Amino acid sequence: MNAHAxxxxxxxINGFHFMARSFIYALILLAIGAGGGAAISAGAQNAKxxxxxxxxxxxxxxxxxxxxxxxIRVPAGKRVQILVKNVDATAEEFDSPALKVxxxxxxxxxxxxxxxxxxxxxxPFTGEYHSDTAxxxxxxx
Amino acid sequence: MIGALIIVFREVLEAxxxxxxxxxxxxxxxxxxLWVGFGVVGGTLGSAIVALFAGQLSALFEGTGQELFNAAIxxxxxxxxxxxxxxxxxxxxxxxAELKSxxxxxxxxxxxxxxLAVVVGVAVLREGAEVVLFLYGILAAGGTTAASVALGGLxxxxxxxxxxxxxxxxxxxxxxxxxFRLTTVLIALLAAGLAAQCVxxxxxxxxxxxxxxxxxxTSGILAEDSIAGRILHTLIGYxxxxxxLQLLVYLGIIALIVALTRWSSYQAAQPxxxxx
Numbered sequence: 001m002n003a004h005a006x007x008x009x010x011x012x013i014n015g016f017h018f019m020a021r022s023f024i025y026a027l028i029l030l031a032i033g034a035g036g037g038a039a040i041s042a043g044a045q046n047a048k049x050x051x052x053x054x055x056x057x058x059x060x061x062x063x064x065x066x067x068x069x070x071x072i073r074v075p076a077g078k079r080v081q082i083l084v085k086n087v088d089a090t091a092e093e094f095d096s097p098a099l100k101v102x103x104x105x106x107x108x109x110x111x112x113x114x115x116x117x118x119x120x121x122x123x124p125f126t127g128e129y130h131s132d133t134a135x136x137x138x139x140x141x
Numbered sequence: 142m143i144g145a146l147i148i149v150f151r152e153v154l155e156a157x158x159x160x161x162x163x164x165x166x167x168x169x170x171x172x173x174x175l176w177v178g179f180g181v182v183g184g185t186l187g188s189a190i191v192a193l194f195a196g197q198l199s200a201l202f203e204g205t206g207q208e209l210f211n212a213a214i215x216x217x218x219x220x221x222x223x224x225x226x227x228x229x230x231x232x233x234x235x236x237x238a239e240l241k242s243x244x245x246x247x248x249x250x251x252x253x254x255x256x257l258a259v260v261v262g263v264a265v266l267r268e269g270a271e272v273v274l275f276l277y278g279i280l281a282a283g284g285t286t287a288a289s290v291a292l293g294g295l296x297x298x299x300x301x302x303x304x305x306x307x308x309x310x311x312x313x314x315x316x317x318x319x320x321f322r323l324t325t326v327l328i329a330l331l332a333a334g335l336a337a338q339c340v341x342x343x344x345x346x347x348x349x350x351x352x353x354x355x356x357x358x359t360s361g362i363l364a365e366d367s368i369a370g371r372i373l374h375t376l377i378g379y380x381x382x383x384x385x386l387q388l389l390v391y392l393g394i395i396a397l398i399v400a401l402t403r404w405s406s407y408q409a410a411q412p413x414x415x416x417x
Contacts, residue, residue: 079347090278091195093271097366100355100382101345104207104274106196112204114347116354128148129275 048141049073057083057112062092062105065130076120076140082113092134096125099138142293148275149297151368152268155375156184157305159264162331162376163257165312166225166324173254180258184265191266192273208346211267215339218263221256222332223398226325228256230402231409272298325402327376333394334378337387344384352385 050072052058060082061068067084074080086092090107099118105111118140127134160177167173191198191210199207272294279290315323344353360381363370373379378391 090281091192091274092278093274095366097360097364097381100341100384103345104195104199104271106199106274107278109196109199111199111207114345116344129278132144 049075053083057081059083059085060136061085061087062127062134063087065092065127065133067125067127067134067136070136072136072138074115074118074138074140077117079117080115082115082138083110084113085110090129092130093128094125095128095131096123096138098123099125101125142289142296145276145279145290145293146297146300149272149294150301151371152272153298153301154304154368155371156264156268157301158308158372158375159331160261161305161309161312162324162327163261164309165320166229166328167254167257168313168317168320170254176254176258177261180261181265183258184262185269187262187266188269188273191270192277195270195274205346205348208342212339212342212346214263214266215335215342218260219332219336219339219394221259221263222328222335223394223401225256225260226328226332226398227401227405229321229325230405329395329398330377331375332398333391334374334376336394337378337380337383337391338374340387340390341380341384344386349386352389354384355382356385356388358382 050058050069058072058074058080060072062084065088072082084094084103084105086105086107086109088107092105092107094101094103094105094111094113096102099113099115101113101115103111103113115138118138120141121139123138123140125136125138160181163180164173164177167177195207197206198210202209276291276294279294280287312320312324340349343349358381363373363379363381365371365374365379365381370379370381380387383391
C-alpha cells in the first residue's frame with residue numbers, strides 16, 4: 001500500500017496543490033487501511049494462535065504420554081510461555097533441540113517452558129521418555 | 142527395549158566421556174581411582190535424590206528451579222576444571238618427569254583430584270537423574286514391558302560404559318608427554334562447552350536474554366540430538382544453534398583458561414624463596 005501511495009503521489013508532480021491534496025488523501029487511505037488491517041488481524045488472532053490462560057501461559061496437558069494440544073500456534077517474534085501439566089504418574093522430559101528446551105516434568109506436576117522469540121517456522125518437540133507417542137510441534141507465524 | 146537402551150546408552154555415554162577424560166588426565170596419580178569412584182558414587186546417589194525431588198525442584202524460583210540448579214552445578218564444574226588446569230600447568234612438568242615415582246606428589250595431587258571428583262560427580266548427577274526418572278517411570282508403570290525395558294536399560298549402561306572405557310584406553314595409549322598436552326586441550330574445551338551449556342540453560346529459563354537469538358543453525362549438517370552430535374556436545378560443547386552469548390562465553394572461557402595456565406606455569410618457573 002505504501003508503494004502504491006508513493007506511485008500515486010509521483011504521478012501528480014505537475015501541480016503542487018494537486019500533489020499535496022493527493023498526499024493527504026493517500027494518508028487518509030493509509031490510516032483507514034492500517035486501522036482495518038489491525039482490526040482484521042486482531043479478529044484472526046484468536047483463531048490463529050493457541051489461546052493462553054489468564055496468566056498468559058499456553059496450557060498443554062500431557063496425559064497417557066501424549067500432548068494435548070499437540071500443535072501449538074504462537075506469534076513469531078514474541079516470548080511465549082507454555083505450562084505443561086503432566087497428568088501421568090511418571091516423569092517426562094519435554095525435549096526440543098529446535099526450541100533449545102530440555103525440561104524434566106515430574107509425574108503429577110507441572111513445568112513452565114519458556115520459548116525465545118521465534119522466527120516463523122515449525123519447531124517439533126517430544127516427551128523424550130515416550131517419544132513414540134509424546135510428540136508435538138510449535139508453529140510460529 | 143531398544144528405546145530404553147538408546148536413552149540410557151546416550152546418558153551414560155555423556156557422563157562416561159567426562160569420566161574417561163578425567164581418568165586419562167590423571168593417569169599415574171595415586172588414588173585417582175578412589176577419587177573418581179567417590180565422584181561416580183556421589184553423583185549416582187545425588188541423581189537419585191534429584192530424581193526423587195524433581196517436582197519440588199522444578200517448582201522453585203517461579204518454575205525455573207530445575208534450570209537454576211543445572212546451571213549452578215555446571216558452573217561449579219567449569220570452576221573445578223579451570224582449577225585443575227591451572228594446577229596442572231604449575232605441576233605438570235614434575236608429573237610427567239616423575240610419573241613412575243609420584244608418591245611424593247600425592248599430597249599436592251589431592252587438591253586437583255578433589256576438583257575432578259566434583260566434576261565427575263556433576264557429570265554423573267546430571268545424566269544419572271534422567272536415567273533414574275526414565276527407568277523409574279517405566280518400572281512404576283509395571284506390566285509385561287517393564288522387564289524388557291529394565292534389560293534394555295542395563296544393556297544401555299553396559300554399552301555406554303564400554304564406549305567410554307574404549308575412549309579412555311584409546312587416550313591412554315598415547316605416550317604420557319603427549320597425553321597430558323591432549324587432555325589439557327580436551328579439558329579446556331570441556332570446560333568451555335559446559336559454560337556455554339550453562340548459559341544456554343539460563344537463557345531457556347528466561348534469564349540473560351541479551352544475545353539470545355541463535356547465530357546459525359547447523360542441525361541439517363549435524364543434529365545435536367544425534368549420537369555423534371551428543372558426543373561432540375559433551376566433548377567440545379557442540380551446539381547446532383548457539384546463541385550469541387553462548388559463543389561469547391565459550392570463547393571467553395577458553396581465553397581465561399589459556400591466560401590462567403600461562404600465568405600458573407610462569408609462576409611455577411620463577412625461583413621460589415620458600416616452599417609453599
